[in-house]
Amino acid sequence: MPSDTTGFWTPVALSRDLPAGTVIPAWTAAGSIALWRSASGRISASADRCPHRGMRLSHGFVRGEALSCIYHGWSYGQAGNCLRIPAHPGLTPPETIRVATHDVEEADSVIWVAVGTPVSKPPRLEGLIPLRSLTAFAGFAAIKVAAGSKASPDGLVEIDASSGTICLLLSAQEDGRTLIHVLLKGDAGLPAGIGASRAAESLRRRAEDLQKKEIAQ
Numbered sequence: 701m702p703s704d705t706t707g708f709w710t711p712v713a714l715s716r717d718l719p720a721g722t723v724i725p726a727w728t729a730a731g732s733i734a735l736w737r738s739a740s741g742r743i744s745a746s747a748d749r750c751p752h753r754g755m756r757l758s759h760g761f762v763r764g765e766a767l768s769c770i771y772h773g774w775s776y777g778q779a780g781n782c783l784r785i786p787a788h789p790g791l792t793p794p795e796t797i798r799v800a801t802h803d804v805e806e807a808d809s810v811i812w813v814a815v816g817t818p819v820s821k822p823p824r825l826e827g828l829i830p831l832r833s834l835t836a837f838a839g840f841a842a843i844k845v846a847a848g849s850k851a852s853p854d855g856l857v858e859i860d861a862s863s864g865t866i867c868l869l870l871s872a873q874e875d876g877r878t879l880i881h882v883l884l885k886g887d888a889g890l891p892a893g894i895g896a897s898r899a900a901e902s903l904r905r906r907a908e909d910l911q912k913k914e915i916a917q
Contacts, residue, residue: 708815709822711855711871711881714830715809718743723767725758727873729815733802734758738765744778745813747800751782757799810869810881823854828867828883831896836878836904838911840870843878846906856883859903866896868903876911880904 712726712735723736725748732748734757742765748756750769759770766775766783773786780801782793803814808825836843844850847859847868857868869881882900884892 708818709805709812710815711810711822711869712745712813712879713811714833714881715806715811716830717833718811721762723758723760723762725756726813727879728802728813729872730802732756732758733813734760734767735804735811735813736762736767738762738778740765742778743804743806743811745802745804746776746780749799750774751797751799825854825856825867825869825883828885831882831884831893832900833879833881834900834904835873836880836907837876838878838904838907839876840872840878842907842910842914843868843870843880843903845910846903859899866899868900878907 710728712728713724718724718735718737720737720741721739723734726733726735734746734748737743746757746767748758750757750771752774753771755769755771757767757769760768761770766777768775774782775784776799777783780798781795782797785791785793803818805812805822807822809830810825812822844857847857849857849859851857855869857870859866865885867883867885869883871879873879880900882896884896
């Protein structure tokens with residue numbers, strides 16, 4: 701289901717956090733996913749369970765243009781089809797062995813995964829420079845209160861820091877957590893980056909304190 705800030709698209713990671721030949725865990729409202737980039741640079745979002753024994757594919761490894769399970773080495777293509785079963789090297793895996801996949805888009809150095817059927821492309825973030833991502837043990841509401849700002853139609857929450865304006869792109873996670881992608885406006889030099897990182901961490905602490913107080917009431 702769509703969130704109140706990203707529609708059917710969820711910003712699951714920054715491009716810099718997924719180099720070629722790697723896989724990382726990610727999460728959307730549809731559940732856990734294995735986000736991976738092939739050796740040639742293509743990004744895929746697969747369901748995070750191997751059909752064979754249920755091992756998380758995000759614990760696996762990327763070899764060439766395929767994602768392989770770390771348990772028994774079953775390999776899957778970007779369309780979710782099983783390509784290889786090491787225990788049966790001469791076998792062509794049947795089409796029925798496959799993992800679910802999700803639409804994925806990479807734009808402005810942010811990786812988005814679709815929840816359900818996307819009705820449009822992800823929002824553009826032109827002029828913004830991704831800095832880092834961090835997880836807050838707080839929901840959207842607490843983060844917005846801590847920031848003293850509402851989200852824009854594109855899902856961005858702006859805060860003013862000594863280093864300039866910072867934009868936060870929020871993504872709901874499991875157990876009430878929120879993944880915060882920190883984006884910079886303008887100067888992306890080292891001083892601006894350090895100041896923005898400190899401001900984001902301070903906001904996270906305020907939001908988590910607000911969340912704790914709400915729970916305690």
